[in-house]
Amino acid sequence: MDLFEYNLEQNQSYKPLAERMRPNNLDEFFGQKHLLAPGKVLRRLIENDRLTNMILQGPPSSGKTSLATIISKMTNAEFIKLNGVNLGIADLREAIKSSKENLRLYSKRTILFIDEIHAMKSNVQEALLPPSEDGTFILIGATTESVMHDIIPPLVSRCKIYSFTHLEPEDHKQIIQLSLQNQERGLADKYTISDEALDYLVDITNGDVRNSLIALENAAYSLHGRNNIELEHIQEAVEQRINGLSQTDFYDIVSAFCKSLRGSNSDGAIYWMARLLYSGVDPMYIARRMVVHATEDVGMANPAALQMALAAKEAVQFVGMPECRMALAQAAIFICESPKSNSAYKAINAALETVKNAKPFDVPVHLRDGTKTYVNPIDNPDTQLEYFPSEMKYHKFYKPQNSGVEAKIYNKHMIKQQRSQ
Incomplete structure (x- = not known):
């Protein structure tokens, strides 16, 4: 380090308050x-x-x-x-x-x-x-x-x-007070802050000390001869709540949104959706998640849920933000309030697992392309055809659930099962 670098290191005045107040040792670390x-x-x-x-x-x-x-x-x-x-x-x-x-x-x-x-x-x-x-x-x-x-x-x-976690409010407040009082690195005890302004500053910056010190410094230097920082000064220095999402926050909030849809909690789904939209998440991403849940969690219990989710997707593309938020909210509430069935989800997963682990069985002769032995069951309702390979005669992938619209299918299957016994 030469003389000029040393002088630069000793002179802290050019640095922002947040940088000057970095702790020097573990005892100063909050x-x-x-x-x-x-x-x-x-x-x-x-x-x-x-x-x-x-x-x-x-x-x-x-x-x-x-x-x-x-x-x-x-x-x-x-x-x-x-x-x-x-x-x-x-x-x-x-x-x-x-x-x-x-x-x-x-x-x-x-x-x-x-x-x-x-x-x-x-x-x-x-x-x-x-x-x-x-x-x-x-x-x-x-x-x-x-x-x-x-x-x-x-x-x-x-x-x-x-x-690491967000700072506790009391730790956050202590850092702000030290920044006001520190003679060498802080604001040199020239300013005070009201309790109301301090509480508001800690709350609106959501534990982000850097942003709170930037706002504190801006508020202090804008007082013009006064030395007490009031609520109005902090409100001017921080125009909106800092609610940005890290990647971890994003995955956690998306998970909460999806689980709220699955758990039929409309208030939870709307809240987490609002968090995502406010933070600038692409509304099309939210629409895609709802299309998935309309089929995975609602499915056969209310097939109209898929139509609602796809309509929300169209609204996002057609009108964009901020108006499309209403269509997204409508679809989310519709999915939450719908009866739930994941029978289609389970059916395709079970079929894929069987295809993955079993050898490929031949298509029955009467189902092959160009067959002369196929009988149309719509015109001949009493005709009994096998639609499975004979080796898989007793496999069953689709198991209807007694929920919503699918309850009718469930009852039909139950009657058929009782007759076969």
Whole structure:
């Protein structure tokens, strides 16, 4: 580090408040007590400088990068920081080369921290496998996305996954108060904040400390001679609630939406749908999910559900947002309030499993193309034909359920079964 870099490092005034207030040590770190409270395994590994490969997964601004910065100050290893967004093979090779030289020349370990590790291409992730396995470096990855969906399984298997959570409101409030009071890195005790404004700021930013500190700084600097931050100042600084979805949130909310459709809970389905729409999820994706559930979960109990779902899809294409939200809501409620039957779903799955595991039986002669022995059952209702291969005579794939419209089919099958006994 030369003199100019040193002066830049010492001068914090140009940095945003959120960056200045990053914790310098574990005692300044708020939240994640399940991982970093005194006596917890991860804290002991950091304090004893005995780290192993790990991935820190959690929502934005929950402390992943801050913890990595603390580790860089507490460890005796060299610390290399990269970002998965623009990380290529050449950059990784340079890091591997540097790590090997540290071991060979100085017997010193290297910690390779990769922020946004989920953004790396799969072939670059694969290049991490040998050096992270043989100890060339200790890998620390940070991601807001799903480890299982966005990181290749071999890399996941080489790392311990530590799950971060949103900050608790009280921890969040303490960070804001410290930011107001800190003389060196904060707002130097020049401003105060009302309880109402503080509660609102913590609530509307949903545990995202970075965004709350950005809003706090904007509100403070807009006071024009006053020094008390009121609710109206925070409302001006944060115009709308921060409800963005990470990939993990997306999968969880889609799962909740689908389970609400299946569980006939209209309020739940509408709420989770609203979360998806508000966060900018393609309404066509939601329509596709409802087409699936109209056939998988409602099915024969109310065949009109499929028509309703397809009509919602057409509405999405025809009018788009925001108006198509009404058609989506109508279809969701129709699916929820319909009787349920998954008999068609079970029937095709059972048939596919049989086709997969059994040899292909011949088509009966009277069913083959061009046959002279076929009798049309509509014109000859008393004719008995076998529609199965003789070897599968006793197989039964479709089992109607006593629900909705399908109840009539169920009763017909029950009568036929009783007659055959």
